[in-house]
Amino acid sequence: MRQSLATFAPADAPSVPLHAISADGLATWLDQQPERVRTWLNATGFSAAAGETLCVPDVAGEVSMAVFGLGGAKARARRRMALGAARKKLPRGSYHLAGGFDVEELPEQALGWLLAGYSFDRFRHRSADELPLAMLKAPAGIDAGRVSILAAAEWLTRDLINTPASQMGPEELETTLLALAEEFGAHVSVTYGDDLLQENFPLIHAVGRASDRIPRLLDLRWGDSGPRITLVGKGVCFDTGGLDIKPAASMGLMKKDMGGAATVMGLAMMIMALGWKVRLRLLIPAVENAISGSAMRPGDVLTARNGLTVEVNNTDAEGRLVLADALALACEESPDALICMATLTGAARVALGPDLPPFYTDDEDLALALSDGAAVEADPLWRMPFHAPYESLIEPGIADLDNAPGGGMAGSITAALFLRRFVTPGTRFAHFDIYGWQPKDEPGRPKGGQGQAARAVLWALPEVLGPGIEGGA
Template identity: 60%
Template sequence: MSNPALTFEKDASDALPLHVLGPEGLADWTEGAGPVARAWFEASSFKAGAGQTLVVPGADGRPEQAIVGLGPEDRRAQHRFSVAAARDALPAGAWRIATPLEPGARDEAALGWLLAGYRFDRYAAAPAPQATLVAPDGCDAARIEAIAAGEALTRDLINTPAWEMGPADLAAAATDLAAEFGADSRVIEGPALAEGFPLIQAVGQAAPEDRAPRLIDLNWGETGPRVTLVGKGVCFDTGGLNLKPGASMGLMKKDMGGAAAVLGLARMIMATGLNLRLRVLIPAVENAVSGSAFRPGDILTSRKGLTVEVNNTDAEGRLVLADALALASESETDMIVSMATLTGAARVAVGPDLAPFYTGEDRFAETLAAAGDKVRDPLWRMPFWAPYETMIEPGIADLDNAPKGGFAGSITAALFLRRFVARPETYTHFDIYGWNPNAAPARPKGGAGQGARALFDALSGLS
């Protein structure tokens, strides 16, 4: 997969300089600028605000250089990928960063530039030519390109309407990814799924035959730590018989955001050749409404043998993940990570920008948090709060998929999932949103990867 907008410019011969400055650097820049550039700057309203861009012409009136602002130093933590804002403001052509940057700021600028080149144009006219960037000196261009390609895959999968991204389509996308990197893949469906994965079957059985449920199983790598990624692949969620209101159903094409995130992460891992033994498991279903839909009050028996009382058919994500986590635990693994657009409670707690995660391993939590800061993929640790275990125990069955009361919804969902993992100390869970409600530099409105870049950075330290 090669998208020119997601790669660096290879020909630096005609690249124009792009200066990256905060307000404190403007005086030095103007002092060294020629008279035409200085006059242009003085006639402008440029203050080096975060993402503010000024194209500076030469004596012939053509663009000669440009400046992009970082904003005041004491407010930069409020902004990510400020340099990326220049991409849409600059005229098409090659550019190079002319300002020495610290490694972290340099890599952020390089990655942000590529992410800003993403366009979901499957149903629209081809985008206009964009400005391109020469890879800054010192950055690992191939690695950054691989990260951008993985994020683009995640965005594409989420942005595709459910009509063309059902369980079979999601399985095809995973199979294509496996083929691209020489991974093994299989898809379990039909009687084998019904027999071996009863919760996945129950959630998906109301859908028509061409959108029947399935389990995707991808394996890659022969050496290194064993890492299993499990992604929620609910390709559309009506809520089932506990039908969602229309306003809540509008974004449910993104309910496979966990699956999209783990596939994007898998692409990063395989493209960069991390020394890992990777497994990706995706329960792919559509939570539909028909006469065969599972019902509130049903008690289902999971692959692990635990029984689950269904008190809300709209809490289906944890059901399909439960069977996949049980399968993941049946093989030797050093780490299991689940990613899912699981609860509205997580959004109420931290909003759409932060990805809450749960882990019982303090050292890994610290590694993840540091990685999130480093790669500008913000995370927030949440607790596996053991006293809440009783909230997911209904008495009539082993577990309750939707505890009453409305408290701690993200925590109780995480505790529910942990019950299906054989070694809880190896388990990490992400409750992501998978969507940017508003456009921001390098983050267009629409599907979004969350947690994957931080995980990739953390896993790079293991390989």
Template identity: 60%
Template sequence: MPLTFAAADTTALPLFVVSSDNLENWLSEQTDPIQAWIRASGFSAAIGSAIMLPGPDGLPVAAVAGYGTEASRKRSRFVLAGAVSKLAPGAYRLQDGVPEDELQTETLGWLLESYRFEKYRTQSAKPRDLIAPEGIDSAQIEALAKAEALTRDLINTTAADMGPEALEAAARDLAAEFQAKIDVTVGDDLLSKNLPMIHAVGRAADQEPRLIDMHWGTSGPRLTLVGKGVCFDTGGLNLKPGASMGLMKKDMGGAANVLGLAHMIMQASLPIQLRVLIPAVENAVAGNSFRPGDILTSRKGLTVEINNTDAEGRLVLADALALADEETPDLIVSMATLTGAARVAVGPDLAPFYCDDDTLSATLSAQGATMADPLWRMPFWDPYEAMIEPGIADLDNAPAGGFAGSITAALFLRRFVDQAPRYAHFDIYGWQPKPAPGRSKGGLGQGSRAIFAALPTALGL
């Protein structure tokens, strides 16, 4: 179903949002029958609770959604969305109770609560629609929700239907929607275009590896987004165990996120020159798979010793980053489901990012909090540079020992960006392990809303 607000003239029930610590005050202003009904129900205004208020004929005339306590809200995201499924189907109009500075986030959460992935099974769900309250930018919120749905749909689609060809098709659809230019380099043409590591990682798969290159905008600061598009990752010859392979359809989550972010940017008509680079491959096993012990020469000329074929994402990103850097854009952002080490460090909720620019990092972190898209800055720790220098080649794609795995991967990528004045790398998870308000189990956008909100400041728009 479309993630949009109901029309302003829709017949709707009033919806009161009440916090637990304000419940008694709110009740004191209600009629005796309403007080009796709510007290008899045991409604405490906890997060995720709601109650319908009946009229004289027994039909609902209003609803109340719980907003919890200040302490419980700090432990939650999209608080209002937690109550949506408890409401009767129909349309609602917010009355009061949501702080003005939370309206944008809470109404976005309401829309995202309606997301359903229905490519393989229709999910019957009666809608709970919301009329956009005054004081919000409803068009932008709908655009954010649509972009998030795009990201989730791409990640949730099984690898059988979301290989490099399908990922290219999704990028072409997006380019067509916004009249962007798109070029795709496929198969052995990657070698003639000096993109050897993308070719090496993807050459063993049935679908040929490719680099998707999209341009939009003709004036303004230049932003290049690079997204990891490993559509399935077996681990290559360093084959993953089955338990670790089960979620590898999401290994193109970086690509899905940059496409969602590009959608936000183009929908908002930001006055920038946008470039999107996606190396789209499958890391498969065949007689021509790249091998442990191989030494690959990158686009930049740096040689890379392969100590684990399951550390392939940084290889395809490296060639794309080197290409991006040659244009010297004002800002390069890479997004990738890159390391398990990042998940160990911060879990699935936080998107860790790396950036040497303190001002840009502060802006990203602040917007992550504002946009309910939490980030955590990690260090480009220079003393660890030696860990990615194997001696036999310029770089090691999988340093031994396992320490600081996310940091060493980020340091590896930074070696391929030395002309652009600013670079930020996001090591995201791109997956919601358990259902939560506004976040169904499955594919998830991470970092993209924060980046989008930071761009006006970061690029001086």
């Protein structure tokens, strides 16, 4: 029942027309309607305000049409996936869009509708009557299969982030990845516990060794031809801060600290489901940053996989450590594109807020493609610089690198510069400092776990690697 809400209504199902109407176009639209429709909407005070939704009865009292307000020009400019707001306000049944959007807007609006059907119900008992069952037929002119794949992948990402850490540790993250691999015929290898030291992943081991939940590196491979695309996601399944323990207010959302891993898993699902002609690799260092006698200490100096030494000046800056080993591994086979996603810094939120993730890249073609993809896919991003003068901030003096420069400034940039030290120069690389959480309900984006940047990356990669990588679902 639940997963069916991430798909479109059958094309042959009886359906009710759903009219999307702007506030400035309401009068013209009403002039074209039968008198009973005009009378009903005038009597109910329908003004086509943003998100306003109303059903219009026929002479027998049955729903003959539904109307949905888009608001004025200012409201439309501020709202993406506006149609998602209608889904939970409409009664059960099937609907079809009967105007209101330009053709190029339809994929975004259809995706917003599907994403609005999401709710995290794992621990909540709900009857069938409580489920939102309004369904939409795929609008003509869209790639309904692609939109459905994007929705299903986002549902996966949201489920992973929303699941409490007690039920989503490194082992459960591995189990989910194994299920995804089985679905698409991918292969997964895993390096566990002390084997991380034997296989030269010392930073991943150092972060995860204090927990009784065994740290691991998850390595998925799919596809045997085409460009190499490697995705790396931060999989810190809970972050206490380590010995530099977080205050309670900062620890409350730390189940989402594996949001980077959840997002790249969703992105990998999109690529595999769409049948791209690529050699896909997905690397997830899955750990819990806990506190015990074996925890790494402030002031410890660690040697990373690529030989660089790192002074640990804050055990709460652990995400960049586990990513460092994974990025170094990724570069050993020279990928054609390397994408890193992580819920990495509070500084990114201070600079850009929860809804606008920064990304970092030295590749101008990739930067342009990501900016274009963010607009096309309604997946906003903002480019930030690898600012060379700040390199000295991540060099502590007694080691090659400092994982947590003091001073409190440029925290997202210095974290990105740190990660770049583990990427082979010349690699087409982009790092995304995402939040992974929606603070309040918005159309298509209910409060809770949230994928960010995946759709923009999906759009951008064929632009830089060539459209030939795109296959048929």
